[in-house]
Amino acid sequence: MLRIAVPNKGSLSGPAADMLHEAGYQQRRESKELRIVDPENEVEFFYLRPRDIAIYVSSGRLDIGITGRDLLIDSGANAEEILPLGFARSTFRFATKPGTAGGVEDLAGRTVATSYEGIVAKHLADKGVDASVVHLDGAVETAIELGVAEVIADVVETGTSLRNAGLEVIGEPIMKSEAIVVRRTGADVEEPKVQQFLRRLQGVLVARTYVMMDYDCRVEQLEKAVALTPGLESPTVSPLHNEGWVAVRAMVPSKEAQRIMDDLYAIGARAILTTAIHACRL
Numbered sequence: 001m002l003r004i005a006v007p008n009k010g011s012l013s014g015p016a017a018d019m020l021h022e023a024g025y026q027q028r029r030e031s032k033e034l035r036i037v038d039p040e041n042e043v044e045f046f047y048l049r050p051r052d053i054a055i056y057v058s059s060g061r062l063d064i065g066i067t068g069r070d071l072l073i074d075s076g077a078n079a080e081e082i083l084p085l086g087f088a089r090s091t092f093r094f095a096t097k098p099g100t101a102g103g104v105e106d107l108a109g110r111t112v113a114t115s116y117e118g119i120v121a122k123h124l125a126d127k128g129v130d131a132s133v134v135h136l137d138g139a140v141e142t143a144i145e146l147g148v149a150e151v152i153a154d155v156v157e158t159g160t161s162l163r164n165a166g167l168e169v170i171g172e173p174i175m176k177s178e179a180i181v182v183r184r185t186g187a188d189v190e191e192p193k194v195q196q197f198l199r200r201l202q203g204v205l206v207a208r209t210y211v212m213m214d215y216d217c218r219v220e221q222l223e224k225a226v227a228l229t230p231g232l233e234s235p236t237v238s239p240l241h242n243e244g245w246v247a248v249r250a251m252v253p254s255k256e257a258q259r260i261m262d263d264l265y266a267i268g269a270r271a272i273l274t275t276a277i278h279a280c281r282l
């Protein structure tokens with residue numbers, strides 16, 4: 001049975017459960033449940049604090065975990081990223097009151113408040129900047145106003161929390177993060193049950209980012225049409241009853257679907273349809 005760690009709270013927990021559900025796995029019904037068994041899929045899910053997941057996985061007691069890239073790096077755990085999942089995207093940045101500092105080099109001798117001490121201490125050391133780091137559990141934006149630190153280092157998504165606290169980012173992002181699947185460093189990722197789990201999640205990612213496009217076009221326009229919709233391997237082309245016409249079917253990135261439909265129409269394609277993909281294995 002594959003043992004998988006899933007975030008039980010916070011920004012990662014809802015989207016992770018949604019993705020697993022879309023991949024066909026049973027998920028907990030109540031937020032108080034700490035573990036469930038999905039016997040049909042031979043998987044056991046453990047609902048753990050996102051910050052602890054890389055540590056459990058590195059111990060080898062759990063085969064796989066879903067966590068944030070920033071949390072993995074901050075933990076220093078002996079685990080590695082094996083699949084990015086595309087949700088909980090954020091950057092990790094320094095911020096302070098406007099006019100206090102221009103870049104990381106100005107932080108020498110200052111105090112930085114953060115919930116991600118591991119990332120911050122390493123980054124400061126790499127840059128050769130000697131600053132103190134104070135650990136806070138969350139809501140670090142308030143630490144400056146309350147005099148606990150002069151600088152913060154925190155997760156930034158829209159920037160609303162920083163703006164509301166009257167702070168601005170300084171320097172380049174320390175890192176970019178998103179939800180990821182982790183496995184103990186060096187453990188076999190080719191193991192069939194691990195591969196099956198990854199294929200299912202990859203299927204969800206593809207189903208979320210592609211649509212199926214169908215259209216009819218004249219044979220003379222086929223090469224131009226296929227250039228617009230090359231598909232993943234190559235599009236399916238079938239003859240139509242009307243001579244001189246073919247039907248084409250190809251997967252296209254959903255973000256580009258409307259533009260591609262306009263371009264196909266412009267070269268004479270007709271009956272252009274897009275449909276959602278519910279699941280797939282590539």
Ligand SMILES: Nc1ncnc2c1ncn2[C@@H]1O[C@H](COP(=O)(O)OP(=O)(O)OP(=O)(O)O)[C@@H](O)[C@H]1O
Pocket residue numbers: 009010011012050051067068069070071088089090138155156157158177178179
């Ligand atoms: N506003 C956000 N937008 C996108 N990702 C976020 C956001 N806040 C946190 N994250 C990401 O979520 C993960 C943090 O997990 P965590 O459980 O601490 O989330 P959280 O929302 O901060 O939870 P809590 O505030 O309950 O501690 C990190 O990978 C982080 O980059």
Ligand SMILES: O=P(O)(O)OC[C@H]1O[C@H](OP(=O)(O)OP(=O)(O)O)[C@H](O)[C@@H]1O
Pocket residue numbers: 011137138139140141154155156157158159160161162
């Ligand atoms: O750039 P934004 O879109 O505003 O998002 C970033 C904020 O979201 C998270 O806070 P959360 O609500 O999880 O509170 P926390 O700081 O207590 O973790 C993060 O810690 C930032 O404060």
Ligand SMILES: [Mg+2]
Pocket residue numbers: 010138
């Ligand atoms: Mg938070």
